[in-house]
Amino acid sequence: MAKVDIGKKILSANETYALRNRELLARHKRPCFNIISSPGSGKTTILVRTISDLADRVRIGVIEGDIQTDIDAERIRATKAPAVQINTEGACHLSAAQVNHALDKLPLERLDIVFIENVGNLVCPSAFELGENGKVVVLSVAEGDDKPVKYPAIFAKSKVLLVNKIDLLAGGAQVDFDLDRVRADARRLNKGIEIFPVSAKTGEGMQNWYDWLTDQIH
Amino acid sequence: MHETALAQGLIEVISQEAEKRHAKPIRAKISCGQLNIVNDEVLSFAFEAATQGTRCEGMKLQIEHKALQAECLACNQTFAVDLAGVRCPSCGAENFRLLPDAPLLLEEIEFEEGVDDGEG
Numbered sequence: 001m002a003k004v005d006i007g008k009k010i011l012s013a014n015e016t017y018a019l020r021n022r023e024l025l026a027r028h029k030r031p032c033f034n035i036i037s038s039p040g041s042g043k044t045t046i047l048v049r050t051i052s053d054l055a056d057r058v059r060i061g062v063i064e065g066d067i068q069t070d071i072d073a074e075r076i077r078a079t080k081a082p083a084v085q086i087n088t089e090g091a092c093h094l095s096a097a098q099v100n101h102a103l104d105k106l107p108l109e110r111l112d113i114v115f116i117e118n119v120g121n122l123v124c125p126s127a128f129e130l131g132e133n134g135k136v137v138v139l140s141v142a143e144g145d146d147k148p149v150k151y152p153a154i155f156a157k158s159k160v161l162l163v164n165k166i167d168l169l170a171g172g173a174q175v176d177f178d179l180d181r182v183r184a185d186a187r188r189l190n191k192g193i194e195i196f197p198v199s200a201k202t203g204e205g206m207q208n209w210y211d212w213l214t215d216q217i218h
Numbered sequence: 219m220h221e222t223a224l225a226q227g228l229i230e231v232i233s234q235e236a237e238k239r240h241a242k243p244i245r246a247k248i249s250c251g252q253l254n255i256v257n258d259e260v261l262s263f264a265f266e267a268a269t270q271g272t273r274c275e276g277m278k279l280q281i282e283h284k285a286l287q288a289e290c291l292a293c294n295q296t297f298a299v300d301l302a303g304v305r306c307p308s309c310g311a312e313n314f315r316l317l318p319d320a321p322l323l324l325e326e327i328e329f330e331e332g333v334d335d336g337e338g
Binding site for chain 1: 220222223224227228230231235239248252253254255301302304312314315316321322323324325326327328329331
């Protein structure tokens with residue numbers, strides 16, 4: 001025996017769990033979105049504001065991924081929404097198996113939407129399917145407008161791009177950020193991507209995101 | 219550093235195949251697309267580290283990158299895409315659609331000839 005053709009997917013163990021998660025969420029008819037960004041772009045702030053603003057219409061549950069601490073889950077629970085914290089203990093991304101165990105702890109029957117907030121990292125999380133219905137990439141204006149070109153994978157794979165902290169662009173000169181460049185670069189990689197400029201702090205632009213989100217509920 | 223997780227996944231699949239054949243794996247060839255974002259040096263290092271003490275220890279890893287393909291929406295040509303600066307090589311248009319990226323695949327394993335590793 002020498003060379004043997006194998007042709008097996010290397011991440012098949014992760015994909016098995018991702019499929020299980022997808023089936024579980026589909027059975028409950030719960031849309032699920034995997035939020036990915038660099039650390040500090042405002043993922044949790046966007047979630048907290050979204051949960052609060054939609055509190056009387058949409059029931060949201062959150063799976064929080066962080067290397068350590070449950071600071072983010074606590075921020076979500078302060079809104080009264082259920083949150084399950086996953087600590088990856090050093091790993092740079094969430095795996096579908098971790099999400100599978102976390103989904104067991106969420107009251108899916110009493111939710112309309114599930115969010116997975118991935119570990120803050122613009123690269124690794126994009127390579128691991130979790131069973132979500134779509135990825136939402138968050139880019140804050142302070143990070144710079146070259147990110148879609150420098151980190152194309154996540155922009156090519158996402159359904160939605162939230163350009164956050166646009167309040168920093170008001171009044172000029174605080175941050176150099178060309179929104180049109182980001183739009184053009186992201187759309188070049190991904191024709192169908194929805195782009196919503198928002199400020200989770202002031203609420204500006206959030207309504208467009210809410211309209212898209214509520215359209216996803218079955 | 220997701221390469222650590224990839225290395226572990228790879229060792230799992232190789233070990234299963236080696237167990238089936240009662241053979242010692244000495245080389246593996248894998249392939250990946252552009253959107254898997256695999257860095258050869260990092261993956262090779264992670265693989266070497268993770269194989270210590272396993273039946274995969276000492277294996278050579280060969281990594282093949284498959285180009286991401288796109289379809290030009292102006293002239294319908296299919297071309298290999300460089301995400302850093304993309305236009306259709308045939309007609310120069312910047313209007314294109316990305317085709318599905320190649321998955322992370324274990325293509326082949328080479329086993330030591332005629333040796334039973336005794337672990338099966």
